[in-house]
Amino acid sequence: MGQQNDLVHEVPGSRTGRKGLTGTSLMTAAAIGVVGCIVIVPLSYYQQAASLAFAQLVAATLGLWMLPCVFPLVFLRRPGTTLMACLVMGVISTFTTSYGPLSIATLAIEGLLLELPFLVTGYRKWTRAQFIVSALLLGTVMGCLTAQTAGIVRVTTVIVIENTIIADVSCLVFLRLTTQLARALRNTDLGGSLAAVDAG
Numbered sequence: 001m002g003q004q005n006d007l008v009h010e011v012p013g014s015r016t017g018r019k020g021l022t023g024t025s026l027m028t029a030a031a032i033g034v035v036g037c038i039v040i041v042p043l044s045y046y047q048q049a050a051s052l053a054f055a056q057l058v059a060a061t062l063g064l065w066m067l068p069c070v071f072p073l074v075f076l077r078r079p080g081t082t083l084m085a086c087l088v089m090g091v092i093s094t095f096t097t098s099y100g101p102l103s104i105a106t107l108a109i110e111g112l113l114l115e116l117p118f119l120v121t122g123y124r125k126w127t128r129a130q131f132i133v134s135a136l137l138l139g140t141v142m143g144c145l146t147a148q149t150a151g152i153v154r155v156t157t158v159i160v161i162e163n164t165i166i167a168d169v170s171c172l173v174f175l176r177l178t179t180q181l182a183r184a185l186r187n188t189d190l191g192g193s194l195a196a197v198d199a200g
Helices: 021-052 057-062 062-076 081-096 102-119 126-147 157-185 189-198
Strands: none
Touching: 021 057, 021 062, 021 081, 057 062, 057 126, 057 157, 062 081, 062 102, 062 157, 081 102, 102 126, 126 157
């Protein structure tokens, strides 16, 4: 039962009594962003190298790219936490990858895309369907752009559809992995302490 409800939650202002964004949430999200760079920075270089061969390889990694971005939403379930984590990763990536300041804009947009399904409902509910839409939204947008960012000169409809499907599947697979990681962290002393402080 606990596993089935990992992505289902009511929030701030609802009868569950959950609050909105807190200082603890922001600090935790920022910390997740710093740790997330362990994935984002090396993946940036991999995607640059992979794009020289096959855009499909880049599309297949978009789920892994999404993992540290969506993790704050899954773990904290607070508005703005994914955007905060993405901004932190963007700032660090500015100095550690060849993308420079573009990293901030790119990751901020990705953070907004992931939060959009929750934003349109006023962050009142966090349902499995919203998380799935969130993952598919990011996968679809980034998948459609993969061929262009990979430098393919003649982008056909088939290539775009193929990359989008690969990206969507990748994002759904890693969304599932993210929920498992969040559950595992909640069961640790650290995760329990963060949840207790944040709830208080």
